[in-house]
Amino acid sequence: MTRDELMKEAIGLSVRNVAEGGGPFGAVIARDGEIIATGVNRVTADNDPTAHAEVSAIRAAARKLGTFDLSGCEIYASCEPCPMCLGAIYWARLDRLFYGGTSQDAESAGFGDAFIYGELALKPEERALPSENIMRKEAQEAFLAWNGKEDRIKY
């Protein structure tokens, strides 16, 4: 499939998902022009705040391929990913992102993507979300255990 066909598929998912009670977002993960997995926004339908289209597609693709490393795959998102989804795209090591609608389009439809992008760019103490760093010293224990573990899988 061409990149336009793959994007058309992501857009089709986003449109159908509205009719099916989900949010207006769809995503397709493809490798070499073949669809590996798809995802739609099921936040309210499934009571899962993390069930955005891109996160859902990434989870499905990783499950299907049996790896947490989606190098070699591309993601087609019907709309520009929010910070959570863009973070997930980096962690999944996807090669490339194509997006249809923009963050402004999402904001116009009532989704707070731009607000969250703004928050992430601030220092913790400047954010609207009250954040506090406590027990930092005690929290090192896991990193010490991690660094001492010979067979740890880095990612």
Next chain:
Amino acid sequence: MTRDELMKEAIGLSVRNVAEGGGPFGAVIARDGEIIATGVNRVTADNDPTAHAEVSAIRAAARKLGTFDLSGCEIYASCEPCPMCLGAIYWARLDRLFYGGTSQDAESAGFGDAFIYGELALKPEERALPSENIMRKEAQEAFLAWNGKEDRIKY
């Protein structure tokens, strides 16, 4: 439970998770001092790039409470959340964040949190991840359907 006890619980989860083959991260979601749900990093163990401790705890708490809106709850993370997890915290509408280790601590242990924070602050065309906006006009169809839907659940 006090906030120090809740953080101690998150740290304990992070330490035990290393022994159990997961990453060095744990998180606890609490309401009025009672633990609602917990999560640990299972990225490599479960082949799920999104299975960070905070995302896992949010998904578990939302499932338990039967809602995508975790207002009234707080999250205790053994380490400062990465952008994906911080985005998830905003979408879940958690009231407050306590974190133990910092992003620098995570970076020192080999996790790329700071890199991803830097990437998100850039415009799409400036990022290391090749990103392209295509078919923006076609992608509006889902938003039009969404805005025309009387019974849509806003979030």
